[in-house]
Amino acid sequence: MDAVNIDDLRKVAKRRLPKAVYEYVAGGSYRELTVARNRADLDRLAFAPNNMVDVRQQNTATTMLGDPAAFPLALAPVGMVGLTWPDGELHAARAAEAAGVPFCLSGFSIASIEDVAAVRKTPFWSQLYMMQQMEVNEHLIARAAAAGCSALVMTLDVHVHSQRWADNRNGLTSPIRVTPGNVIDMMGHLPWIARMVTSKRWTFATMAKEHPQASNVLSLAAWVNANLFAGIDEGTIRWVRAQWPRKFVVKGILTVDDAKRARDLGADAIVVSNHGGRQLDGAPSTISVLPEIARSVGGEIEVLWDGGVLTGFDIVRAMGRGAHGCLSGRAWAYGLAAHGRKGVDRALALLRQELLDCMALTGTQDITKLAPGLVTTEPPL
Numbered sequence: 372m373d374a375v376n377i378d379d380l381r382k383v384a385k386r387r388l389p390k391a392v393y394e395y396v397a398g399g400s401y402r403e404l405t406v407a408r409n410r411a412d413l414d415r416l417a418f419a420p421n422n423m424v425d426v427r428q429q430n431t432a433t434t435m436l437g438d439p440a441a442f443p444l445a446l447a448p449v450g451m452v453g454l455t456w457p458d459g460e461l462h463a464a465r466a467a468e469a470a471g472v473p474f475c476l477s478g479f480s481i482a483s484i485e486d487v488a489a490v491r492k493t494p495f496w497s498q499l500y501m502m503q504q505m506e507v508n509e510h511l512i513a514r515a516a517a518a519g520c521s522a523l524v525m526t527l528d529v530h531v532h533s534q535r536w537a538d539n540r541n542g543l544t545s546p547i548r549v550t551p552g553n554v555i556d557m558m559g560h561l562p563w564i565a566r567m568v569t570s571k572r573w574t575f576a577t578m579a580k581e582h583p584q585a586s587n588v589l590s591l592a593a594w595v596n597a598n599l600f601a602g603i604d605e606g607t608i609r610w611v612r613a614q615w616p617r618k619f620v621v622k623g624i625l626t627v628d629d630a631k632r633a634r635d636l637g638a639d640a641i642v643v644s645n646h647g648g649r650q651l652d653g654a655p656s657t658i659s660v661l662p663e664i665a666r667s668v669g670g671e672i673e674v675l676w677d678g679g680v681l682t683g684f685d686i687v688r689a690m691g692r693g694a695h696g697c698l699s700g701r702a703w704a705y706g707l708a709a710h711g712r713k714g715v716d717r718a719l720a721l722l723r724q725e726l727l728d729c730m731a732l733t734g735t736q737d738i739t740k741l742a743p744g745l746v747t748t749e750p751p752l
Protein backbone atom coordinates (compact mmCIF):
# COMPACT_ATOMS: atom_id res chain seq x y z
CA MET A 372 0.00 0.00 0.00
CA ASP A 373 1.59 3.25 -1.05
CA ALA A 374 -0.73 5.83 0.49
CA VAL A 375 1.41 8.66 1.82
CA ASN A 376 -1.52 10.53 3.34
CA ILE A 377 -5.23 10.27 4.09
CA ASP A 378 -6.11 11.87 0.78
CA ASP A 379 -4.40 9.00 -1.04
CA LEU A 380 -6.62 6.58 0.88
CA ARG A 381 -9.64 8.68 -0.10
CA LYS A 382 -8.70 8.44 -3.77
CA VAL A 383 -8.41 4.64 -3.58
CA ALA A 384 -11.75 4.50 -1.74
CA LYS A 385 -13.31 6.60 -4.47
CA ARG A 386 -12.06 4.22 -7.17
CA ARG A 387 -13.10 1.07 -5.35
CA LEU A 388 -16.54 2.02 -4.05
CA PRO A 389 -19.71 2.35 -6.09
CA LYS A 390 -20.43 6.06 -6.53
CA ALA A 391 -23.44 5.97 -4.19
CA VAL A 392 -21.41 4.46 -1.34
CA TYR A 393 -18.41 6.76 -1.83
CA GLU A 394 -20.55 9.88 -1.95
CA TYR A 395 -22.44 8.73 1.14
CA VAL A 396 -19.14 8.71 3.08
CA ALA A 397 -17.55 11.80 1.59
CA GLY A 398 -20.58 14.04 1.33
CA GLY A 399 -22.16 16.72 3.45
CA SER A 400 -25.66 18.13 3.70
CA TYR A 401 -27.32 20.63 1.37
CA ARG A 402 -24.75 23.09 -0.06
CA GLU A 403 -21.92 21.56 2.00
CA LEU A 404 -21.00 24.98 3.42
CA THR A 405 -20.16 23.51 6.81
CA VAL A 406 -17.98 20.73 5.37
CA ALA A 407 -15.94 23.41 3.62
CA ARG A 408 -15.82 25.64 6.72
CA ASN A 409 -14.48 22.84 8.92
CA ARG A 410 -11.49 22.45 6.64
CA ALA A 411 -10.97 26.10 5.71
CA ASP A 412 -10.90 27.26 9.34
CA LEU A 413 -8.39 24.56 10.30
CA ASP A 414 -6.17 25.72 7.45
CA ARG A 415 -6.35 29.33 8.65
CA LEU A 416 -4.61 28.46 11.91
CA ALA A 417 -0.86 28.96 12.17
CA PHE A 418 1.76 27.39 14.43
CA ALA A 419 4.12 29.55 16.47
CA PRO A 420 7.00 27.07 16.94
CA ASN A 421 9.38 26.96 19.87
CA ASN A 422 12.61 26.06 18.13
CA MET A 423 14.84 25.79 21.21
CA VAL A 424 13.32 22.66 22.70
CA ASP A 425 14.91 19.20 22.76
CA VAL A 426 12.33 16.97 21.05
CA ARG A 427 14.26 13.69 21.00
CA GLN A 428 11.79 12.30 23.52
CA GLN A 429 8.12 12.82 22.74
CA ASN A 430 4.97 11.77 24.51
CA THR A 431 1.70 11.39 22.60
CA ALA A 432 -0.10 9.31 25.23
CA THR A 433 -3.08 10.59 27.14
CA THR A 434 -6.48 9.39 28.31
CA MET A 435 -9.89 9.99 26.79
CA LEU A 436 -12.84 9.44 29.10
CA GLY A 437 -10.51 7.55 31.40
CA ASP A 438 -9.51 5.09 28.67
CA PRO A 439 -5.85 5.08 27.64
CA ALA A 440 -5.15 6.69 24.27
CA ALA A 441 -1.73 6.16 22.66
CA PHE A 442 -2.44 9.47 20.99
CA PRO A 443 -5.45 11.77 21.38
CA LEU A 444 -7.64 10.46 18.58
CA ALA A 445 -10.72 8.27 18.79
CA LEU A 446 -12.45 6.65 15.82
CA ALA A 447 -15.71 8.60 15.51
CA PRO A 448 -18.98 6.71 15.00
CA VAL A 449 -19.58 6.20 11.28
CA GLY A 450 -22.97 4.73 10.38
CA MET A 451 -23.26 1.97 7.78
CA VAL A 452 -19.49 1.85 7.31
CA GLY A 453 -19.80 -1.93 7.04
CA LEU A 454 -21.14 -1.30 3.52
CA THR A 455 -17.68 -0.14 2.43
CA TRP A 456 -15.96 -3.38 3.45
CA PRO A 457 -17.40 -6.63 4.85
CA ASP A 458 -17.31 -6.63 8.65
CA GLY A 459 -15.99 -3.07 8.43
CA GLU A 460 -16.80 -2.14 12.04
CA LEU A 461 -15.05 -5.27 13.32
CA HIS A 462 -11.88 -4.41 11.37
CA ALA A 463 -11.96 -0.83 12.61
CA ALA A 464 -12.58 -1.90 16.21
CA ARG A 465 -9.58 -4.23 16.05
CA ALA A 466 -7.37 -1.65 14.33
CA ALA A 467 -8.18 0.94 17.00
CA GLU A 468 -7.38 -1.53 19.74
CA ALA A 469 -4.06 -2.42 18.10
CA ALA A 470 -3.17 1.28 17.77
CA GLY A 471 -4.21 1.91 21.38
CA VAL A 472 -6.91 4.47 20.66
CA PRO A 473 -10.63 4.48 21.52
CA PHE A 474 -13.25 3.19 19.08
CA CYS A 475 -16.84 4.44 19.05
CA LEU A 476 -19.44 2.22 17.38
CA SER A 477 -22.28 3.96 15.53
CA GLY A 478 -25.86 3.26 16.56
CA PHE A 479 -26.52 2.64 12.86
CA SER A 480 -23.69 0.19 12.39
CA ILE A 481 -23.82 -2.90 10.23
CA ALA A 482 -22.10 -5.05 12.88
CA SER A 483 -23.94 -5.16 16.21
CA ILE A 484 -22.72 -4.02 19.63
CA GLU A 485 -22.41 -7.67 20.60
CA ASP A 486 -20.40 -8.52 17.44
CA VAL A 487 -17.91 -5.77 18.24
CA ALA A 488 -17.67 -6.77 21.91
CA ALA A 489 -16.80 -10.29 20.77
CA VAL A 490 -13.70 -9.13 18.87
CA ARG A 491 -12.42 -6.70 21.52
CA LYS A 492 -10.40 -7.39 24.64
CA THR A 493 -10.81 -3.83 25.87
CA PRO A 494 -13.95 -1.70 26.23
CA PHE A 495 -15.17 0.53 23.40
CA TRP A 496 -17.68 3.39 23.24
CA SER A 497 -21.22 3.07 21.95
CA GLN A 498 -23.12 5.86 20.20
CA LEU A 499 -26.84 6.27 20.71
CA TYR A 500 -29.41 7.73 18.35
CA MET A 501 -32.64 8.29 20.24
CA MET A 502 -35.68 6.57 18.80
CA GLN A 503 -39.28 7.54 19.53
CA GLN A 504 -39.85 4.31 21.45
CA MET A 505 -38.41 4.77 24.95
CA GLU A 506 -38.34 1.01 25.50
CA VAL A 507 -36.03 0.68 22.45
CA ASN A 508 -33.70 3.35 23.86
CA GLU A 509 -33.72 1.67 27.25
CA HIS A 510 -32.85 -1.64 25.64
CA LEU A 511 -30.07 -0.16 23.47
CA ILE A 512 -28.50 1.43 26.55
CA ALA A 513 -28.75 -1.82 28.49
CA ARG A 514 -27.11 -3.71 25.62
CA ALA A 515 -24.22 -1.23 25.53
CA ALA A 516 -23.78 -1.71 29.29
CA ALA A 517 -23.93 -5.50 28.96
CA ALA A 518 -21.33 -5.36 26.16
CA GLY A 519 -18.99 -3.64 28.62
CA CYS A 520 -18.86 -0.31 26.78
CA SER A 521 -16.94 2.24 28.83
CA ALA A 522 -18.83 5.25 27.44
CA LEU A 523 -22.19 6.08 25.93
CA VAL A 524 -22.10 8.83 23.32
CA MET A 525 -25.50 10.46 22.82
CA THR A 526 -25.77 12.28 19.50
CA LEU A 527 -27.90 15.44 19.60
CA ASP A 528 -27.71 16.80 16.09
CA VAL A 529 -29.91 14.38 14.13
CA HIS A 530 -33.41 15.65 14.94
CA VAL A 531 -34.22 14.72 11.36
CA HIS A 532 -32.10 13.22 8.65
CA SER A 533 -30.88 16.21 6.71
CA GLN A 534 -30.68 16.03 2.95
CA ARG A 535 -27.47 15.03 1.27
CA TRP A 536 -28.19 15.92 -2.31
CA ALA A 537 -25.71 13.41 -3.70
CA ASP A 538 -27.46 10.59 -1.80
CA ASN A 539 -30.81 11.75 -3.18
CA ARG A 540 -29.44 11.72 -6.72
CA ASN A 541 -27.85 8.32 -6.19
CA GLY A 542 -31.08 6.79 -4.90
CA LEU A 543 -29.59 6.31 -1.41
CA THR A 544 -32.88 7.35 0.08
CA SER A 545 -35.52 5.69 2.17
CA PRO A 546 -36.76 3.61 0.42
CA ILE A 547 -33.68 3.00 -1.73
CA ARG A 548 -34.26 3.81 -5.41
CA VAL A 549 -32.61 1.49 -7.89
CA THR A 550 -31.86 3.39 -11.09
CA PRO A 551 -30.25 2.20 -14.33
CA GLY A 552 -27.36 4.50 -13.39
CA ASN A 553 -26.87 2.71 -10.02
CA VAL A 554 -26.87 -0.67 -11.67
CA ILE A 555 -24.35 0.31 -14.35
CA ASP A 556 -22.12 1.91 -11.73
CA MET A 557 -22.30 -1.19 -9.49
CA MET A 558 -21.32 -3.37 -12.44
CA GLY A 559 -18.21 -1.24 -12.78
CA HIS A 560 -17.24 -2.23 -9.21
CA LEU A 561 -17.26 -6.01 -9.37
CA PRO A 562 -14.43 -6.49 -6.83
CA TRP A 563 -16.52 -4.55 -4.28
CA ILE A 564 -19.55 -6.72 -5.08
CA ALA A 565 -17.43 -9.88 -4.84
CA ARG A 566 -16.17 -8.79 -1.41
CA MET A 567 -19.56 -7.73 -0.13
CA VAL A 568 -21.38 -10.92 -1.12
CA THR A 569 -19.08 -12.75 1.31
CA SER A 570 -20.41 -10.56 4.12
CA LYS A 571 -22.73 -12.12 6.65
CA ARG A 572 -23.87 -8.66 7.66
CA TRP A 573 -26.21 -6.67 5.47
CA THR A 574 -28.41 -4.86 7.91
CA PHE A 575 -28.16 -2.45 10.84
CA ALA A 576 -27.47 -5.33 13.17
CA THR A 577 -27.82 -3.39 16.41
CA MET A 578 -31.14 -1.87 15.39
CA ALA A 579 -32.42 -5.05 13.73
CA LYS A 580 -32.68 -6.73 17.14
CA GLU A 581 -34.89 -3.87 18.29
CA HIS A 582 -37.35 -4.20 15.44
CA PRO A 583 -37.74 -7.84 14.45
CA GLN A 584 -40.79 -7.04 12.31
CA ALA A 585 -38.51 -5.34 9.78
CA SER A 586 -38.05 -8.24 7.41
CA ASN A 587 -35.04 -6.83 5.57
CA VAL A 588 -32.58 -3.96 5.55
CA LEU A 589 -34.83 -1.78 3.40
CA SER A 590 -37.85 -1.99 5.69
CA LEU A 591 -35.58 -1.61 8.70
CA ALA A 592 -34.02 1.53 7.22
CA ALA A 593 -37.48 2.93 6.57
CA TRP A 594 -38.52 2.15 10.15
CA VAL A 595 -35.38 3.74 11.60
CA ASN A 596 -35.86 6.88 9.51
CA ALA A 597 -39.49 7.22 10.44
CA ASN A 598 -38.82 6.67 14.12
CA LEU A 599 -35.90 8.98 14.91
CA PHE A 600 -36.80 11.01 17.99
CA ALA A 601 -37.01 14.73 17.23
CA GLY A 602 -38.02 15.58 20.78
CA ILE A 603 -34.63 15.56 22.52
CA ASP A 604 -34.56 18.18 25.27
CA GLU A 605 -32.98 18.50 28.71
CA GLY A 606 -35.42 15.97 30.14
CA THR A 607 -34.40 13.39 27.53
CA ILE A 608 -30.72 13.89 28.27
CA ARG A 609 -31.37 13.59 32.01
CA TRP A 610 -33.30 10.38 31.36
CA VAL A 611 -30.45 8.83 29.33
CA ARG A 612 -27.89 9.91 31.94
CA ALA A 613 -29.95 8.18 34.63
CA GLN A 614 -30.03 4.91 32.66
CA TRP A 615 -26.31 4.79 31.98
CA PRO A 616 -23.87 3.77 34.69
CA ARG A 617 -20.55 4.77 33.12
CA LYS A 618 -18.99 7.73 31.26
CA PHE A 619 -21.61 9.77 29.48
CA VAL A 620 -20.82 11.92 26.45
CA VAL A 621 -23.01 14.37 24.58
CA LYS A 622 -22.02 14.78 20.91
CA GLY A 623 -23.04 17.67 18.69
CA ILE A 624 -22.31 20.74 20.85
CA LEU A 625 -21.60 24.03 19.08
CA THR A 626 -22.36 26.73 21.65
CA VAL A 627 -21.16 27.64 25.14
CA ASP A 628 -24.75 27.58 26.33
CA ASP A 629 -25.32 23.97 25.22
CA ALA A 630 -21.92 22.96 26.63
CA LYS A 631 -22.87 24.32 30.07
CA ARG A 632 -26.26 22.65 29.93
CA ALA A 633 -24.66 19.31 29.00
CA ARG A 634 -22.30 19.68 31.97
CA ASP A 635 -25.18 20.51 34.30
CA LEU A 636 -27.13 17.49 33.04
CA GLY A 637 -24.31 15.18 34.07
CA ALA A 638 -22.19 14.74 30.93
CA ASP A 639 -18.61 13.68 31.66
CA ALA A 640 -17.60 14.96 28.24
CA ILE A 641 -18.94 16.72 25.20
CA VAL A 642 -17.95 16.43 21.58
CA VAL A 643 -17.80 19.78 19.83
CA SER A 644 -19.12 18.50 16.52
CA ASN A 645 -21.28 19.47 13.56
CA HIS A 646 -21.51 15.84 12.40
CA GLY A 647 -18.76 16.44 9.86
CA GLY A 648 -20.98 18.98 8.07
CA ARG A 649 -23.65 16.36 7.43
CA GLN A 650 -26.53 17.88 9.41
CA LEU A 651 -27.03 21.65 9.90
CA ASP A 652 -25.56 23.25 6.80
CA GLY A 653 -24.45 26.73 7.76
CA ALA A 654 -23.31 25.67 11.24
CA PRO A 655 -19.98 27.19 12.21
CA SER A 656 -16.79 25.20 11.82
CA THR A 657 -16.07 23.24 14.96
CA ILE A 658 -12.53 24.62 15.29
CA SER A 659 -13.90 28.19 15.37
CA VAL A 660 -16.21 27.56 18.33
CA LEU A 661 -13.85 25.25 20.22
CA PRO A 662 -11.74 27.80 22.16
CA GLU A 663 -14.68 29.54 23.79
CA ILE A 664 -16.37 26.26 24.71
CA ALA A 665 -13.11 24.83 26.09
CA ARG A 666 -12.56 27.99 28.18
CA SER A 667 -16.06 27.81 29.62
CA VAL A 668 -16.34 24.11 30.60
CA GLY A 669 -12.94 22.52 29.87
CA GLY A 670 -11.92 22.73 33.53
CA GLU A 671 -14.87 20.58 34.58
CA ILE A 672 -15.59 18.09 31.79
CA GLU A 673 -13.60 16.71 28.87
CA VAL A 674 -14.04 18.77 25.74
CA LEU A 675 -13.55 16.51 22.74
CA TRP A 676 -13.66 17.82 19.20
CA ASP A 677 -14.18 16.58 15.65
CA GLY A 678 -14.59 17.93 12.13
CA GLY A 679 -12.19 17.87 9.25
CA VAL A 680 -9.15 15.89 10.44
CA LEU A 681 -6.95 15.15 7.43
CA THR A 682 -3.49 14.99 9.03
CA GLY A 683 -1.93 14.62 12.47
CA PHE A 684 -1.25 18.35 12.32
CA ASP A 685 -5.00 18.87 12.79
CA ILE A 686 -4.82 17.03 16.11
CA VAL A 687 -2.23 19.57 17.32
CA ARG A 688 -4.39 22.39 15.95
CA ALA A 689 -7.40 21.22 17.95
CA MET A 690 -5.41 20.46 21.11
CA GLY A 691 -3.82 23.90 20.83
CA ARG A 692 -7.28 25.48 20.67
CA GLY A 693 -8.37 23.73 23.85
CA ALA A 694 -9.53 20.20 22.96
CA HIS A 695 -8.77 17.40 25.40
CA GLY A 696 -8.86 14.92 22.51
CA CYS A 697 -10.14 14.50 18.95
CA LEU A 698 -12.36 12.19 16.95
CA SER A 699 -12.11 11.49 13.27
CA GLY A 700 -14.71 9.98 10.95
CA ARG A 701 -13.92 10.08 7.25
CA ALA A 702 -10.16 9.57 7.64
CA TRP A 703 -10.51 6.03 8.98
CA ALA A 704 -13.56 5.27 6.85
CA TYR A 705 -11.52 6.03 3.70
CA GLY A 706 -8.78 3.70 4.93
CA LEU A 707 -11.32 0.95 5.55
CA ALA A 708 -13.01 1.40 2.17
CA ALA A 709 -9.65 1.37 0.40
CA HIS A 710 -7.95 -1.62 2.04
CA GLY A 711 -10.09 -3.07 4.85
CA ARG A 712 -8.28 -3.58 8.18
CA LYS A 713 -4.89 -2.70 6.67
CA GLY A 714 -6.30 0.63 5.48
CA VAL A 715 -7.50 1.58 8.96
CA ASP A 716 -4.08 0.57 10.34
CA ARG A 717 -2.49 2.77 7.69
CA ALA A 718 -4.76 5.75 8.39
CA LEU A 719 -3.97 5.59 12.10
CA ALA A 720 -0.23 5.15 11.49
CA LEU A 721 -0.18 8.15 9.15
CA LEU A 722 -2.07 10.36 11.58
CA ARG A 723 0.19 9.33 14.46
CA GLN A 724 3.40 9.92 12.51
CA GLU A 725 2.17 13.32 11.32
CA LEU A 726 1.28 14.17 14.90
CA LEU A 727 4.84 13.29 15.99
CA ASP A 728 6.28 15.35 13.12
CA CYS A 729 4.13 18.35 13.99
CA MET A 730 5.08 18.06 17.66
CA ALA A 731 8.78 17.97 16.78
CA LEU A 732 8.53 20.87 14.36
CA THR A 733 6.68 23.01 16.91
CA GLY A 734 8.97 22.15 19.82
CA THR A 735 6.39 20.05 21.64
CA GLN A 736 7.60 17.26 23.90
CA ASP A 737 4.26 16.24 25.35
CA ILE A 738 0.90 16.48 23.58
CA THR A 739 -0.81 17.05 26.94
CA LYS A 740 1.38 20.09 27.67
CA LEU A 741 1.17 22.34 24.63
CA ALA A 742 2.80 25.74 24.96
CA PRO A 743 0.23 28.53 25.29
CA GLY A 744 -0.12 30.39 22.01
CA LEU A 745 1.34 27.52 19.96
CA VAL A 746 -1.66 27.49 17.63
CA THR A 747 -2.65 30.97 16.65
CA THR A 748 -4.99 32.60 14.22
CA GLU A 749 -2.94 33.70 11.28
CA PRO A 750 -2.04 37.37 11.63
CA PRO A 751 -3.65 39.48 8.91
CA LEU A 752 -1.23 40.37 6.13
Ligand SMILES: Cc1cc2nc3c(=O)[nH]c(=O)nc-3n(C[C@H](O)[C@H](O)[C@H](O)COP(=O)(O)O)c2cc1C
Pocket residue numbers: 395396397447448449450451477478479498526622644645646647648649677678679680698699700701702704
Ligand atom coordinates in the same frame (compact mmCIF):
# COMPACT_ATOMS: atom_id res chain seq x y z
C1 LIG B 1 -20.36 8.43 6.60
C2 LIG B 1 -20.55 9.03 7.95
C3 LIG B 1 -21.46 8.46 8.83
C4 LIG B 1 -21.61 9.00 10.10
N1 LIG B 1 -22.46 8.38 10.99
C5 LIG B 1 -22.56 8.85 12.25
C6 LIG B 1 -23.33 8.15 13.21
O1 LIG B 1 -23.88 7.09 12.93
N2 LIG B 1 -23.43 8.70 14.44
C7 LIG B 1 -22.81 9.88 14.80
O2 LIG B 1 -22.94 10.33 15.93
N3 LIG B 1 -22.04 10.52 13.91
C8 LIG B 1 -21.89 10.04 12.66
N4 LIG B 1 -21.08 10.68 11.76
C9 LIG B 1 -20.33 11.88 12.21
C10 LIG B 1 -18.97 11.48 12.79
O3 LIG B 1 -19.12 10.79 13.99
C11 LIG B 1 -18.09 12.68 13.04
O4 LIG B 1 -18.78 13.61 13.84
C12 LIG B 1 -17.63 13.36 11.75
O5 LIG B 1 -17.38 12.40 10.76
C13 LIG B 1 -16.36 14.18 11.99
O6 LIG B 1 -15.94 14.79 10.82
P1 LIG B 1 -14.81 14.17 9.84
O7 LIG B 1 -15.47 13.10 9.04
O8 LIG B 1 -14.43 15.34 9.01
O9 LIG B 1 -13.69 13.64 10.71
C14 LIG B 1 -20.89 10.15 10.49
C15 LIG B 1 -19.96 10.71 9.60
C16 LIG B 1 -19.78 10.16 8.35
C17 LIG B 1 -18.76 10.76 7.44
